[in-house]
Amino acid sequence: MKLLIIEDEAKTAGYLTRGLGEEGYSVDHAANGVDGLHLALTGDYDAVVLDIMLPGMDGLQVLQALRAQRDTPVIMLTARDQVDDRLRGLGAGADDYLVKPFSFLELLARVQAITRRGRAHEATQIQVGDLHIDLLARRATRRGRRLNLSAKEFALLAALARRRSQILSKTVITETVWDINFDTNTNVVEVAIKRLRAKLEYPGETKLLHTVRGMGYVLEVREDQAE
Structure with missing residues (x-):
């Protein structure tokens, strides 16, 4: 399966790219919202892991633009833990939400869950x-x-x-x-x-x-x- 990580923190992006790659996923990375949206709209991804705080376009703007054209499953990441931020993300069309710092195993489980839902129509x-x-x-x-x-x-x-x-x-x-x-x-x-x-x-x-x-x-x- 193919994943896109849109994350401007190099350490976090590298950790996720390496970990998900070891689990057998093919992973692309974008370090800002503009590049991330371009990849999300032009690539064939099974899921997107999207940070909310991004340069260029923030994660909510990316999500809203993506949802206007595609229904690719999205997990939002953020350092914020405010309830209204989570509600805004979910209201904009996010499929799931994780607050930093998070466990890699928890992220992996959520990626597996939303990709299963996204591929429910495909033979397993x-x-x-x-x-x-x-x-x-x-x-x-x-x-x-x-x-x-x-x-x-x-x-x-x-x-x-x-x-x-x-x-x-x-x-x-x-x-x-x-x-x-x-x-x-x-x-x-x-x-x-x-x-x-x-x-x-x-x-x-x-x-x-x-x-x-x-x-x-x-x-x-x-x-x-x-x-």
């Missing part, structure tokens, strides 16, 4: 042949065998599974999984695919992850298993 269980993927539990099994995947390997598998039978280019994969525009000469995708394939396909098992030369990769069951 995906089946591709004998491969079963539980997007909420972040777990994948094949014929009862649990796949011991890293956070990025699971994100890669989930990206392919959500668009099963569709070819994903290396560019799409890097933007979806790493949220970085890698140099086209890098082999990061090939390395990640190789590692995922080694865990996904044991000897004797049907191939599910296919390379389409010159185009990208696709997850699907095929009649003809030749690469």
